[in-house]
Amino acid sequence: xxxxxxxxxxxxxxxxxxxxxxxxxxxxxxxxxxxxxxxxxxxxxxxxxxxxxxxxxxxxxxxxxxxxxxxxxxxxxxxxxxxxxxxxxxxxxxxxxxxxxxxxxxxxxxxxxxxxxxxxxxxxxxxxxxxxxxxxxxxxxxxxxxxxxxxxxxxxxxxxxxxxxxxxxxxxxxxxxxxxxxxxxxxxxxxxxxxxxxxxxxxxxxxxxxxxxxxxxxxxxxxxxxxxxxxxxxxxxxxxxxxxxxxxxxxxxxxxxxxxxxxxxxxxxxxxxxxxxxxxxxxxxxxxxxxxxxxxxxxxxxxxxxxxxxxxxxxxxxxxxxxx
Numbered sequence: 215x216x217x218x219x220x221x222x223x224x225x226x227x228x229x230x231x232x233x234x235x236x237x238x239x240x241x242x243x244x245x246x247x248x249x250x251x252x253x254x255x256x257x258x259x260x261x262x263x264x265x266x267x268x269x270x271x272x273x274x275x276x277x278x279x280x281x282x283x284x285x286x287x288x289x290x291x292x293x294x295x296x297x298x299x300x301x302x303x304x305x306x307x308x309x310x311x312x313x314x315x316x317x318x319x320x321x322x323x324x325x326x327x328x329x330x331x332x333x334x335x336x337x338x339x340x341x342x343x344x345x346x347x348x349x350x351x352x353x354x355x356x357x358x359x360x361x362x363x364x365x366x367x368x369x370x371x372x373x374x375x376x377x378x379x380x381x382x383x384x385x386x387x388x389x390x391x392x393x394x395x396x397x398x399x400x401x402x403x404x405x406x407x408x409x410x411x412x413x414x415x416x417x418x419x420x421x422x423x424x425x426x427x428x429x430x431x432x433x434x435x436x437x438x439x440x441x442x443x444x445x446x447x448x449x450x451x452x453x454x455x456x457x458x459x460x461x462x463x464x465x466x467x468x469x470x471x472x473x474x475x476x477x478x479x480x481x482x483x484x485x486x487x488x489x490x491x492x493x494x495x496x497x498x499x500x501x502x503x504x505x506x507x508x509x510x511x512x513x514x515x516x517x518x519x520x521x522x523x524x525x526x527x528x529x530x531x532x533x534x535x536x537x538x
Contacts, residue, residue, distance in 0.1 A: 228388075230261040234280070245273055245345060246295070246327060247288050252280040263387055267395035269430060270402070271345040274302075274384050281334045284327060286491070293437070294328035294348045294486075296361060298406060300380040304339030308332075312534055313363030320377050322366040328486055329362050342384040348482075349433040350403055352470050355481045355519040357414040364413065372409040379405055400426055429464050433475070440480055443505045447472045480504040481519050484512070488528040497524045 229244070231237045234252040237260045241248050244264040252258040260277035299308065301317035308315045308323045310331035315323040325331045327345070351358070368377035383398065390398060403426075410416075432454055439445055450472065451461040465472045484504045487493050495503070501512035501524075516524045 228261050228263050230259070232259050234258055237277070237280075241282070245271065245343065246292055249283040249285055249288065250280060251283070252278070255279040265387060265390055265395060267390070267392070267399045268427060269347050269350070269434070270399045272383070272387060273343050273345075274387050275339075275341045275343060277335060277339060277341075279335055279337050281332060283332045284330055286330050289328055289330050292327065294326070295345045296348055296351060297325045297327060298344040298346060298380075299323050299325070299333075300342040300377060300384065302340040302342060302381065302384055304335065304337055304341075306333055306335045306339055306341065308363060308365075309334075310363035313365075315363055315365035317365070320368045320381070322368060322373060322377055322380070324361050324364045324366065326362040329489070331363065342380055342387075344380070344402065346403070346406065347430075347434070349437045349479065350430060351407065351410070352468060352475065353407070353410055353414070353416065355478050355485065356521070357410060357416060358478075358482050359485060359520065360414065361410070366409060366413065372405070372412045376405050376409050396427075425464055425467065429468055432461070432464070436476060437479065440476070440483060441503055441505050443502075443507045445476060445505060476505075477515065478519070480506065481516060484516065484524070485520065485527070488524055489531045491532070497528070500524075 229240055231240055234250050237252075237258070238248075238250045240260075240262060241250065244262055255278050258278045258280060260275065260280075262273050262275050264271065264273040266272070299306075299317070299322065301319050301321050303319055305319075306317050308317070308325055308331060310325045310329060317323055325333075326348075328348075348358075366373045366376070368374050379402070383402070432450065435453065436445065436450060447458050447461055451458045454461070456464075461472055465475060481504075484500050484506070487495065487500045487503070488497070493500075497513075498509040501509050506512035506515070513524055516527070520527060522530070
């Protein structure tokens, strides 16, 4: 299951397995498809406690020595999510986009489900993972491009606050109910955005939680139609039976405008395609795929966002990560 999680709660009872095939099935159903390798651990065992609220999935995972990989093929499917991982006990390494984050207890890392990655657990471990639909994170494109494989220190600042919050959440995950879970997720999104903003030297957007659920539904609808060049505020508002003015107010409450949010999501999607090894589509075709009808306009917008032209970005990505 790589698609969007439902709005309700996933059954939170502990699921225990004693072989890698069963674990592969559980991970695919409760989180998203991964390639699992436990060949170096014939006595592999694992367990997971999972819940989902407002489209965000949370899981406490205890497992023996193994490796989990999001391959190129798997990364190409399903809705894109950010994985936020808190190491509770044991250790692990996460490798993505040329970065390797080594995690000790209390430390955090973020990785991107739409890009290949590998996570290795050299021994018994205990981890909390949070899967956040990417449309819920409102940051400029240049910041989003730096999230993959990012290690977040937990010694000071917002990283320390987020680590403590997630540690407490992991301890009480099984106790959360629907209303409590939704409130918890809203608070978590605020903390995660504040952490990212601190990491990249940005001012965290002020967001209202009052109508966040409605904004999330509208954003998910937009993401499903991101490549439609006719997508505009009037059409988005009409599809959700609200006025264009109401739509603008909803997005303003979340710290952005409708047009800016759509443009930034399109640029981010195009960046991922340009960065993907083996993606041979022309730059103009990629621009069109994500709703940019004018290649020149796309090139200017891309350079404003990332500081380089689409062609220079693709060339640099291919040198760093050649297709296998």
